[in-house]
Amino acid sequence: MSxxxxxxxxxxxxxxxxxxxWDETRAFHAPNPGEEKFDPAQPKFYVLDMFPYPSGAGxxxxxxxxxxxxxxxxxxxxxxxxxxxxPMGWDAFGLPAEQYAxxxxxxxxxxxxxxxxxxxxxxxxxxxxxxxEREINTTDPGYYKWTQWIFLQIYNSWFNPETKRAEPISxxxxxxxxxxxxxxxxxxxxxxxxxxxxxxANEEVIDGKSxxxxxxxxxxxxxxxxxxxxxxxxxxxxxxEGLDWPDSIKALQRNWIGRSxxxxxxxxxxxxYDRRNEDTTNDSEVRxxxxxxxxxxxxxxxxxxxxxxxxxxxxxIVDQITTENQLEAVANYRTQxxxxxxxxxxxxxxxxxxxxxxxxxxxxxxxxxxxxxxxDYVLMGYGTGAIMGVPAHxxxxxxxxxxxxxxxxxxxxxxxxQESLGFVGLGVAINSLxxxxxxxxxxxxxITDWLEEHGVGARSINYKLRDWxxxxxxxxxxxxxxxxxxxxxxxxxxxxxxLEPPALEDFKPTGTxxxxxxxxxxxxxxxxxxxxxxxxxxxxxxxxxxxxxxCDPENDKRFVGQEPExxxxxxxxxxxxxxxxxxxxxxxxxxxxxxFWHKVLFDLGHVSKPEPFQRLVNQGMILGEDxxxxxxxxxxxxxxxxxxxxxxxxxxxxxxxxxxxxxQMKPWSMKGVEGVSRFLARVWRLIMRENQAGEWVRSAAVQxxxxxxxxxxxxxxTVKKVTADIESLSFNTAISQMMIFVNAFTTAxxxxxxxxxxxxxxxxxxxxxxxxxLWERLNLDGAITAQRWPExxxxxxxxxxxxxxxxxxxxxxxxxxxxxxxxxxxxxTAAFANQxxxxxxxxxxxxxxxxVPKKLxxxxxx
RNA sequence: GCCGAUGUGGCGAAAUGGCAGACGCAACGGACUUAAAAUCCGUUGGGCUUAAACGGCCCGUGCCGGUUCGAGUCCGGCCAUCGGCACCA
Numbered sequence: 001m002s003x004x005x006x007x008x009x010x011x012x013x014x015x016x017x018x019x020x021x022w023d024e025t026r027a028f029h030a031p032n033p034g035e036e037k038f039d040p041a042q043p044k045f046y047v048l049d050m051f052p053y054p055s056g057a058g059x060x061x062x063x064x065x066x067x068x069x070x071x072x073x074x075x076x077x078x079x080x081x082x083x084x085x086x087p088m089g090w091d092a093f094g095l096p097a098e099q100y101a102x103x104x105x106x107x108x109x110x111x112x113x114x115x116x117x118x119x120x121x122x123x124x125x126x127x128x129x130x131x132x133e134r135e136i137n138t139t140d141p142g143y144y145k146w147t148q149w150i151f152l153q154i155y156n157s158w159f160n161p162e163t164k165r166a167e168p169i170s171x172x173x174x175x176x177x178x179x180x181x182x183x184x185x186x187x188x189x190x191x192x193x194x195x196x197x198x199x200x201a202n203e204e205v206i207d208g209k210s211x212x213x214x215x216x217x218x219x220x221x222x223x224x225x226x227x228x229x230x231x232x233x234x235x236x237x238x239x240x241e242g243l244d245w246p247d248s249i250k251a252l253q254r255n256w257i258g259r260s261x262x263x264x265x266x267x268x269x270x271x272x273y274d275r276r277n278e279d280t281t282n283d284s285e286v287r288x289x290x291x292x293x294x295x296x297x298x299x300x301x302x303x304x305x306x307x308x309x310x311x312x313x314x315x316x317i318v319d320q321i322t323t324e325n326q327l328e329a330v331a332n333y334r335t336q337x338x339x340x341x342x343x344x345x346x347x348x349x350x351x352x353x354x355x356x357x358x359x360x361x362x363x364x365x366x367x368x369x370x371x372x373x374x375x376d377y378v379l380m381g382y383g384t385g386a387i388m389g390v391p392a393h394x395x396x397x398x399x400x401x402x403x404x405x406x407x408x409x410x411x412x413x414x415x416x417x418q419e420s421l422g423f424v425g426l427g428v429a430i431n432s433l434x435x436x437x438x439x440x441x442x443x444x445x446x447i448t449d450w451l452e453e454h455g456v457g458a459r460s461i462n463y464k465l466r467d468w469x470x471x472x473x474x475x476x477x478x479x480x481x482x483x484x485x486x487x488x489x490x491x492x493x494x495x496x497x498x499l500e501p502p503a504l505e506d507f508k509p510t511g512t513x514x515x516x517x518x519x520x521x522x523x524x525x526x527x528x529x530x531x532x533x534x535x536x537x538x539x540x541x542x543x544x545x546x547x548x549x550x551c552d553p554e555n556d557k558r559f560v561g562q563e564p565e566x567x568x569x570x571x572x573x574x575x576x577x578x579x580x581x582x583x584x585x586x587x588x589x590x591x592x593x594x595x596f597w598h599k600v601l602f603d604l605g606h607v608s609k610p611e612p613f614q615r616l617v618n619q620g621m622i623l624g625e626d627x628x629x630x631x632x633x634x635x636x637x638x639x640x641x642x643x644x645x646x647x648x649x650x651x652x653x654x655x656x657x658x659x660x661x662x663x664q665m666k667p668w669s670m671k672g673v674e675g676v677s678r679f680l681a682r683v684w685r686l687i688m689r690e691n692q693a694g695e696w697v698r699s700a701a702v703q704x705x706x707x708x709x710x711x712x713x714x715x716x717x718t719v720k721k722v723t724a725d726i727e728s729l730s731f732n733t734a735i736s737q738m739m740i741f742v743n744a745f746t747t748a749x750x751x752x753x754x755x756x757x758x759x760x761x762x763x764x765x766x767x768x769x770x771x772x773x774l775w776e777r778l779n780l781d782g783a784i785t786a787q788r789w790p791e792x793x794x795x796x797x798x799x800x801x802x803x804x805x806x807x808x809x810x811x812x813x814x815x816x817x818x819x820x821x822x823x824x825x826x827x828x829t830a831a832f833a834n835q836x837x838x839x840x841x842x843x844x845x846x847x848x849x850x851x852v853p854k855k856l857x858x859x860x861x862x
Numbered sequence: 863g864c865c866g867a868u869g870u871g872g873c874g875a876a877a878u879g880g881c882a883g884a885c886g887c888a889a890c891g892g893a894c895u896u897a898a899a900a901u902c903c904g905u906u907g908g909g910c911u912u913a914a915a916c917g918g919c920c921c922g923u924g925c926c927g928g929u930u931c932g933a934g935u936c937c938g939g940c941c942a943u944c945g946g947c948a949c950c951a
Contacts, residue, residue: 248866255865255947297951377949387951396949464950658886660874665944672874675886733876736885805881810932812881850931856880860931
């Protein structure tokens with residue numbers, strides 16, 4: 001038959017009905033301290049989603065996975081009596097939104113407004129219980145006013161190494177405050193993406209391509225705004241410890257920060273060929289302190305094995321030390337390296353290349369002359385842009401030394417079963433005069449002490465983390481609240497915030513590196529002698545503090561009021577954000593940047609805790625039905641609204657949670673949705689039946705009777721399991737338990753109302769619409785959202801008789817039923833009386849009997 | 863190469879060191895129906911035994927070892943897949 005598929009229950013009518021009621025009654029509005037209806041007696045719970053970029057494509061099934069999980073928690077905590085903060089907003093500045101605007105030829109203001117409207121409609125159709133009165137949009141002047149204000153706090157601060165805290169720049173005693181500001185301008189080799197027409201942060205470049213769009217990225221020196229995140233490297237690292245985050249995310253951040261401990265060592269340059277002084281000879285043994293090369297190493301204990309040095313080709317000192325006859329070779333090599341993109345440079349990493357500079361350095365520990373080379377396997381961006389080559393104990397150095405026939409000297413003895421040449425682990429020092437016989441860790445200490453005593457080295461720590469490149473040459477972002485006067489930058493007065501971008505017709509990137517804002521000639525001109533900064537902030541700026549704004553979104557006096565901040569983000573209660581759920585893709589971007597901003601704000605006294613997100617959970621990616629990543633290319637993308645059209649929002653929500661563990665990657669299955677939909681229909685038919693006229697009426701089986709003993713047991717077992725499972729975010733097994741509950745009642749001829757009350761409240765966070773409707777149809781008191789979460793009584797879970805497992809030599813042989821209070825001796829006797837046990841023992845002698853009360857008896861034979 | 867995660871039926875998955883596979887999907891059988899859909903009931907890890915049913919027995923959580931009365935779970939060593947970083951000195 002071609003007629004429309006019959007709905008198993010009328011979700012298409014009742015779901016919009018309840019969504020409207022929730023809106024109209026402000027059912028999920030959370031008042032702030034001091035506001036009407038605020039109850040200070042209740043504990044708070046802040047449960048947050050990573051707010052989306054409202055892209056043109058709309059929601060896909062991945063978004064609602066985390067959102068459903070947080071919604072269940074929010075509704076559950078409300079039923080427990082918590083004051084719950086559960087907000088949603090829009091991260092609408094940035095490349096995706098702007099690329100979409102360019103593609104469709106519309107102004108980003110217009111596309112953003114449309115996309116936000118679309119996202120909001122979709123989210124509402126899924127029935128999420130957000131407090132929409134707290135909705136924020138990073139592109140609202142009322143919001144980015146405070147993003148700019150926070151930038152000024154950062155700009156007007158420095159990191160005091162004594163206190164290890166950010167402090168107002170006024171406490172800095174040096175000559176030039178611009179040298180130490182947490183926001184500064186520097187000429188740096190940036191990641192320039194010609195296709196996007198902007199520079200990108202290191203974190204936004206993946207395999208030499210832009211994270212957004214996958215376009216090639218090249219290195220290019222440019223003057224840019226930087227944020228001094230490196231000053232906070234140790235705190236960002238150390239304070240990860242106390243956070244309730246997945247180990248994998250902590251590991252990613254640790255890895256990204258990349259702290260390594262070692263020593264900095266000075267190698268004087270011997271025989272400097274100085275183009276300004278033709279008299280200097282190559283054979284001079286004079287140590288020339290004017291040209292000393294500093295290296296960083298994590299293995300100072302291998303210093304005696306350093307048989308050459310390598311500089312990064314970009315290292316400026318190369319110009320100073322290269323000898324006349326090597327000038328051409330060095331220049332050629334440097335040109336060749338410069339023409340390679342980062343991608344090519346790593347791609348071609350298979351074979352080592354390099355050139356001798358003609359110069360020599362003196363190994364400070366043994367006065368040996370060692371040749372200085374340049375090679376692109378040494379990076380200018382890490383350490384000092386120079387290394388000591390210890391080929392015997394470093395795989396890269398060994399490869400290089402073999403290729404260019406440089407000497408190799410063993411200085412670490414490997415453990416007996418391993419070859420010492422090429423051994424890179426910790427062993428025992430050899431051929432190292434001062435260090436011979438010492439295990440590597442002690443050798444490190446001793447040689448570093450020696451270097452410090454002789455003034456030629458020191459303990460040193462290096463990080464992979466670079467300062468955050470914070471400016472972009474794009475239109476759709478926050479303008480910097482900065483003006484330029486006589487070549488110097490200064491802060492825009494706070495009273496002039498928000499600084500709105502000019503209304504440009506043509507907002508496309510210029511392609512030259514000049515920002516689009518430069519096209520707005522009137523806007524740029526600030527005064528007779530001053531002009532505005534034309535760069536804009538990156539996408540991440542707005543998301544670095546949005547969780548704070550949610551606490552007090554309307555405040556026009558402060559970025560967040562002190563009292564709401566103290567209440568929701570700290571105060572006497574644990575956690576800042578108590579639960580934060582989102583995708584793993586933000587492990588080193590948003591989550592690192594936001595922690596950094598938060599620490600600056602904390603140091604300056606603007607927020608009450610040093611860390612913003614106490615507990616973090618990553619939802620796993622949802623794959624297409626074919627097991628591949630969802631993508632237009634494979635045609636396997638699922639649109640939530642299509643699913644809701646057929647099965648309803650409740651079924652959609654429950655399926656998203658029933659698929660498997662929240663954090664796991666898992667494939668979508670429409671058949672699976674159907675199964676969950678059948679479960680909800682069974683819940684419906686427990687309470688409702690269809691009359692002759694085809695109307696749903698309350699079933700006569702539902703009666704005000706006492707549950708049977710067996711029913712009591714399953715009710716209390718379900719309350720217990722669902723409660724525990726929600727607490728541990730094991731939503732899939734919570735749903736399983738409710739299925740067991742429903743299956744048990746499906747066949748009952750009398751269904752106690754009390755059992756249905758408990759079920760509906762338990763199921764409400766998962767399937768809020770159907771449970772609200774059934775609650776109303778049962779004529780139960782008040783709204784279901786105003787109920788208290790049921791409690792269980794252990795008393796109902798125990799039985800008089802229990803089943804005991806009987807094993808022989810650890811193998812299950814039979815199960816016996818005994819009284820709950822049976823003694824160990826009684827259990828043992830019962831086990832030995834069992835025929836199967838007797839058979840299995842095959843007449844062998846008993847060696848041992850293990851009795852676990854209420855569980856099992858295990859008989860061990862000889 | 864380094865770091866992290868994962869490995870259980872045809873599929874998604876469950877299992878405080880104590881009955882492996884709950885719950886759901888798919889499949890098969892049955893009831894209801896003129897028929898189908900929907901719904902309800904039942905079977906369903908593999909193998910052997912038995913005419914069949916009942917029953918009985920053996921094997922089984924990536925591989926190899928270990929600890930334990932007892933291991934999917936704990937320990938050691940491998941293998942595979944996925945994710946991140948990657949010439950980081």
